[in-house]
Each structure stands twice: as structure tokens, then as C-alpha cells.
Amino acid sequence: METDLRLESSLWVGNKRYRAVLTGWHFNWTEVDKKNRDKKTISVPVAEVVGVEEGRVEILPQKSVEDTDKDFTVFYVKRFSSGGSYGLLWRLGRTQFSCPSRALRDQWTKHLRTALKTHSPLRPHRLLVFINPFGGKKKGRKIYHSVVAPLFELAGISSHVIVTERANQARDHLLKKDLAGFDGVVCVGGDGMFSELLHGLIGRTQQEAGLCENDPAVTLQPCPLHIGIIPAGSTDCVCYATVGVIDPVTSALHIIIGDSQPLDVCSVHQASSLVHYSVSLLGYGFYGDVLAESEKHRWMGPLRYDYSGTMVYLSNRSYAGIVHYLPADPQDSSPRDRTRCLSGCSVCSRSTERLFHQSSDSGSLYSSHNSQYTSDSEGEWVTVEGRFRCVSLTCMSSSCPKSPLGLSPSAHLADGTGDLILVWDTHPLGFLKFLYRHTSTQDQFDLPFVEVHRVKAVRFSLPSGKEEEGYEDMGATSSAIDDEERGYIETVSRNGSQQYLAERGTERRTTNEQKAATPILCGLCCSKAPAVSVWNCDGEILPNTEIDCRIHGQLVRLYARGIEDRAAVHNCSEEHDNKCERIF
Numbered sequence: 001m002e003t004d005l006r007l008e009s010s011l012w013v014g015n016k017r018y019r020a021v022l023t024g025w026h027f028n029w030t031e032v033d034k035k036n037r038d039k040k041t042i043s044v045p046v047a048e049v050v051g052v053e054e055g056r057v058e059i060l061p062q063k064s065v066e067d068t069d070k071d072f073t074v075f076y077v078k079r080f081s082s083g084g085s086y087g088l089l090w091r092l093g094r095t096q097f098s099c100p101s102r103a104l105r106d107q108w109t110k111h112l113r114t115a116l117k118t119h120s121p122l123r124p125h126r127l128l129v130f131i132n133p134f135g136g137k138k139k140g141r142k143i144y145h146s147v148v149a150p151l152f153e154l155a156g157i158s159s160h161v162i163v164t165e166r167a168n169q170a171r172d173h174l175l176k177k178d179l180a181g182f183d184g185v186v187c188v189g190g191d192g193m194f195s196e197l198l199h200g201l202i203g204r205t206q207q208e209a210g211l212c213e214n215d216p217a218v219t220l221q222p223c224p225l226h227i228g229i230i231p232a233g234s235t236d237c238v239c240y241a242t243v244g245v246i247d248p249v250t251s252a253l254h255i256i257i258g259d260s261q262p263l264d265v266c267s268v269h270q271a272s273s274l275v276h277y278s279v280s281l282l283g284y285g286f287y288g289d290v291l292a293e294s295e296k297h298r299w300m301g302p303l304r305y306d307y308s309g310t311m312v313y314l315s316n317r318s319y320a321g322i323v324h325y326l327p328a329d330p331q332d333s334s335p336r337d338r339t340r341c342l343s344g345c346s347v348c349s350r351s352t353e354r355l356f357h358q359s360s361d362s363g364s365l366y367s368s369h370n371s372q373y374t375s376d377s378e379g380e381w382v383t384v385e386g387r388f389r390c391v392s393l394t395c396m397s398s399s400c401p402k403s404p405l406g407l408s409p410s411a412h413l414a415d416g417t418g419d420l421i422l423v424w425d426t427h428p429l430g431f432l433k434f435l436y437r438h439t440s441t442q443d444q445f446d447l448p449f450v451e452v453h454r455v456k457a458v459r460f461s462l463p464s465g466k467e468e469e470g471y472e473d474m475g476a477t478s479s480a481i482d483d484e485e486r487g488y489i490e491t492v493s494r495n496g497s498q499q500y501l502a503e504r505g506t507e508r509r510t511t512n513e514q515k516a517a518t519p520i521l522c523g524l525c526c527s528k529a530p531a532v533s534v535w536n537c538d539g540e541i542l543p544n545t546e547i548d549c550r551i552h553g554q555l556v557r558l559y560a561r562g563i564e565d566r567a568a569v570h571n572c573s574e575e576h577d578n579k580c581e582r583i584f
């Protein structure tokens with residue numbers, strides 16, 4: 001195969017001569033000077049060639065073809081560092097080659113196209129695209145038609161486009177309509193649109209496999225269709241955490257070349273009914289309250305989260321709860337190991353084998369009767385009880401432009417685990433420090449009132465009587481304690497696991513010094529605060545408070561490859577040059 005595809009000849013780009021070589025996996029062209037000495041080489045993996053066209057072709061501002069019979073144009077992925085973002089920007093590189101004869105030109109185009117087919121088996125040919133015209137800054141339609149559609153056309157992808165007219169239209173379409181002939185599904189929107197695709201595809205796959213989604217014990221069937229995300233929302237967390245930048249061109253190019261990134265999904269249940277799926281943030285307390293507040297201010301667009309975050313922070317709330325969690329095997333990885341899940345991550349690769357091996361006998365790990373795991377290697381359920389600022393579970397780092405390293409910077413996209421972050425009640429300034437650290441490289445877990453655990457399942461319940469209580473007096477429930485005062489949380493060891501008993505965390509503390517610590521804050525909020533918060537599930541408010549969650553390893557696949565390690569990528573240019581198709 002390799003030898004069949006090999007081709008080597010002299011080619012010209014402008015008035016410079018190049019030695020071009022196609023080896024099957026790579027297409028290289030090296031400038032050769034008048035004395036036949038090699039100068040700079042450009043090397044493009046065949047998998048990153050977007051398209052090969054006869055003639056001298058440009059695609060923007062509109063497609064133009066100068067149909068010369070000795071020329072051909074190659075479009076490919078070019079990388080650029082992206083300033084503030086963690087990942088790399090991808091742009092469409094373009095080189096117009098001239099051959100000494102038409103026969104050689106035809107040989108090059110034929111060989112390149114064959115190599116493309118051979119080395120990019122997951123490239124989509126036909127896509128189903130849903131555009132949310134109201135997501136984010138309401139630019140979904142424009143982004144798709146001006147930026148994405150021309151690239152899909154160049155790559156020979158045909159798309160069936162649906163501009164949604166109501167919420168959940170995309171989900172319902174995927175659940176009910178004929179999906180035959182589509183290689184993948186794309187959303188143009190934010191995390192909410194992605195969530196619609198997630199629910200539609202997972203639901204459809206389980207229906208067709210005859211599996212019941214309601215049962216947390218069931219090992220769900222991975223979805224056969226890939227999901228592509230063209231970011232056009234407010235947070236775009238799933239895109240940022242799987243690509244590293246919020247950029248429609250970069251995302252479109254990942255879709256075109258058929259990149260494939262598996263993703264863990266958390267199923268959320270109550271009383272053996274499926275409530276929702278989550279990939280980024282399942283958050284109770286602060287993040288739930290922020291979402292509930294922000295829904296009242298949707299008209300503000302993406303700014304609603306900043307406004308609501310400030311208001312909720314000032315309201316200084318904490319909530320009582322009981323958290324049960326099943327720790328993952330600590331030998332596989334740790335949320336405090338300061339590693340990052342990057343493209344080609346070895347932890348995720350090792351997990352692929354473990355996850356799919358275990359799925360065959362997972363019935364013994366997760367008993368459907370009492371939702372208890374019983375495996376020795378994974379440890380036992382741990383229970384903690386107390387007052388929390390927030391309880392968060394994330395299947396991945398959940399990095400986003402506001403928090404470039406994310407809620408849990410060392411979490412993995414596809415290792416079959418989630419990170420459970422418990423932020424115990426603390427002094428308002430302590431909590432502010434915790435929040436602020438999300439915006440920098442400082443470790444947000446290195447605080448005495450914060451715990452993080454790598455887990456496979458979580459259950460949350462309310463202390464008895466809490467649900468009926470409704471509202472509590474703010475002054476009485478806001479236990480504004482200094483970080484140093486965290487002595488009230490006793491640590492005991494049971495079955496080799498650390499179990500934290502926040503016995504006094506549920507105490508009502510109303511000393512004068514505590515009241516003095518939050519004078520303006522308590523004055524700003526109402527005197528009655530709710531006794532229970534809500535769950536923020538990837539931007540949706542859940543109707544339930546007491547929930548049962550299970551992580552399903554690698555349940556869906558995205559057209560992405562994880563965040564690329566800048567240091568390991570060679571063909572990264574610092575700035576755009578004029579050989580790049582300018583899309584913006």
C-alpha cells in the first residue's frame with residue numbers, strides 16, 4: 001500500500017523549485033536551490049489534507065478556479081498559537097503547485113486523493129447539521145454559512161442543515177427521524193445545543209440496542225455517530241475542553257478530517273429514572289444558583305453568567321447535604337497529579353482497554369437492586385455529610401475561556417471517571433479565593449476547605465427534613481468561618497478510605513464575629529435563603545435534588561482530538577502568513 005502511493009517529482013510553487021514526495025502518510029515539499037541543495041521542508045500528514053483541486057483554486061471570499069491544466073492546489077491544516085487560549089488555532093493552508101506536464105499533474109491529484117481515502121477512514125461524507133439561531137451572540141447562522149459551509153464544500157461533504165425553531169428540536173429529531181446515510185451530527189451553538197445532540201444520540205442508540213436508560217446499572221451502548229461542535233454559544237465549555245480553543249474554523253477542520261475523541265458521560269438518575277446526561281458540570285450550590293439566577297437574565301447574553309455569579313457570590317449561601325461517592329482506582333490517576341489530558345493521552349488510552357474489558361461483567365460491579373458497587377479494586381462507597389458551598393462533578397477538565405485550566409485541570413476526557421469537588425462552607429473571602437483560582441494557574445484544590453476525589457459514581461441526598469424546610473434564616477445558616485477554623489471537620493479512617501465527618505458543619509453558628517465577617521454581604525441578600533439549591537447539569541436546571549450518578553466511559557465520540565501539546569507540534573506558525581486562506 002505504502003509503495004503504491006509513493007510519488008516523487010519536482011514541482012514548482014511560484015518560481016521556486018521543490019522536491020515533492022508523497023509517502024502515503026506524509027506529503028512533503030522541500031525547496032531546492034539552483035545548486036540542488038535542500039532548503040526548507042514543509043511536511044503535511046496526509047490525514048490533515050483537506051482537499052486537492054485541479055487548477056489554481058481559492059475558496060474565499062468566494063470560490064475561484066483558474067483552470068490551468070498543469071496546476072493543482074492542495075488545502076491542508078495549518079496551526080497557529082492562539083494567544084490567550086490553551087490550544088492551537090487551525091487554519092486552512094493553501095499551496096498552488098505547477099507541474100511540467102498535465103500527465104504528472106493528474107498523477108499527483110490521483111495519488112493524493114487515494115492517500116486521503118486510505119489514511120482518513122473516519123472522514124465524514126454526509127452530515128446532519130443543527131443551527132441554534134439564538135445561542136450565544138445569535139451568530140450561529142452567519143458562522144455556519146460564511147465560515148463552515150465553504151470548508152465543508154471544499155472537502156466534498158454534503159450537509160443537511162436544520163435551523164431550529166424551538167428548544168429540543170434537535171434532540172427529538174435524533175430520537176425519532178431517519179438517520180440513515182449520515183456519518184455524523186453537528187451542532188452550531190453552545191453547551192445546551194451539544195447537550196441536545198448528546199441526549200438524542202445516546203437515547204436513539206439505547207432504543208435501537210433495546211437497553212433501558214433508566215437503570216443506572218445498565219452498561220450503555222456507545223453511540224455510532226460522531227458529534228461535531230461549531231462553537232456559537234455562551235460558555236462553549238465542551239468545545240474548549242476538547243479542542244482547546246473556541247474557534248469555528250478550527251472545529252470545522254477537525255470535523256472535515258474525521259478526528260475522533262471519545263468522551264465520558266455521566267448519567268443522572270432519580271428513583272431509577274433517567275433525569276439527564278452530563279459531560280461538563282453537574283453542580284449543586286453555587287453553580288446551581290448561578291444558573292438559576294442567570295436564566296432570569298437571558299437577555300443579557302453571555303454576560304448573564306458574570307452578573308449572576310456576582311449576585312450569587314454576594315448572597316453567601318451554603319447548603320446541607322450528604323454526598324456518597326465511589327472512588328476510582330487511585331493507581332490509574334489522581335486529580336491532584338498535576339498532569340493534563342492532552343491529545344493522545346496515555347491515561348485515556350489505557351482506560352480504553354480497561355473500560356471495554358470491564359463492561360462485559362459490569363453487572364457484578366453495579367447491582368441494580370441497591371445501586372452499590374461491590375468491586376474490591378475500586379474501593380467502597382464513602383459518605384460525607386455537612387454544609388457545602390458547592391458540590392461539583394465533572395467528567396472532564398471543563399476548561400472554558402473564563403477558566404482556561406478548568407474546574408478540575410487534571411481530569412481526563414475519556415478515562416471512565418469523573419472528579420468530585422467538595423467545597424465545604426467557609427468564609428466568603430476563602431470562597432472568593434477558590435473561585436478566583438479558577439482564572440489562574442494557582443491550584444484551587446490547595447485550600448483547606450476543598451476536597452477533590454476521582455470517582456465512578458456519586459449519590460447526593462438531603463439530611464432528613466431539609467426538603468420540607470424550604471427557607472432558612474440567612475444569619476443562622478451562613479457559617480462564616482476562617483480557613484484556619486476548619487478543625488470542625490473531623491477526619492476518620494474507615495476501610496482504608498478517608499471519610500470526613502462534618503459533624504459540626506451542620507451546626508448553626510451565629511457568633512458576633514461571624515456576623516461581622518459578612519456585614520455587607522448579608523445585608524445585600526434577602527434574610528431568608530432557600531434550604532436547598534438546584535443542580536446545574538451542563539447548563540440545565542434539574543428538577544430533582546436527590547440524585548444518583550454514574551460515569552459511563554467513552555460513551556460518545558466527538559470530531560476532535562483533545563488539546564494539542566504546543567511543544568509536541570512542529571508545524572505551528574507564530575502568525576498567519578499570506579499562504580493561508582483568510583477565513584475571517
Ligand SMILES: Nc1ncnc2c1ncn2[C@@H]1O[C@H](COP(=O)(O)OP(=O)(O)OP(=O)(O)O)[C@@H](O)[C@H]1O
Pocket residue numbers: 131132133134135136137163164165166167168188189190191192193194196232233234235236237539
Ligand atoms: N430555536 C430555538 N429557540 C429557543 N431555544 C432553542 C432553540 N434552539 C435551541 N434552543 C435551546 O437553547 C438553549 C441554549 O442554546 P445554546 O447552548 O446554543 O446557547 P447558550 O446557552 O448561549 O450557550 P452555552 O450553552 O454554551 O452557555 C439550548 O439548551 C437549546 O435547547
Ligand SMILES: CCCCCCCCCCCCC/C=C/[C@@H](O)[C@H](CO)NC(C)=O
Pocket residue numbers: 190191192234235236237280281287291305398400402403407432435436438439536537538539540
Ligand atoms: C472572582 C472571579 C470569579 C471567577 C469564577 C470563575 C469560575 C468559572 C468556572 C466556570 C466553569 C464552567 C463549567 C461549564 C459549565 C457549562 O456546562 C454550563 C453550560 O454552558 N455553563 C455554566 C456557566 O453553567
Ligand SMILES: [Ca+2]
Pocket residue numbers: 264394395396411412413414415416417418
Ligand atoms: Ca473522565
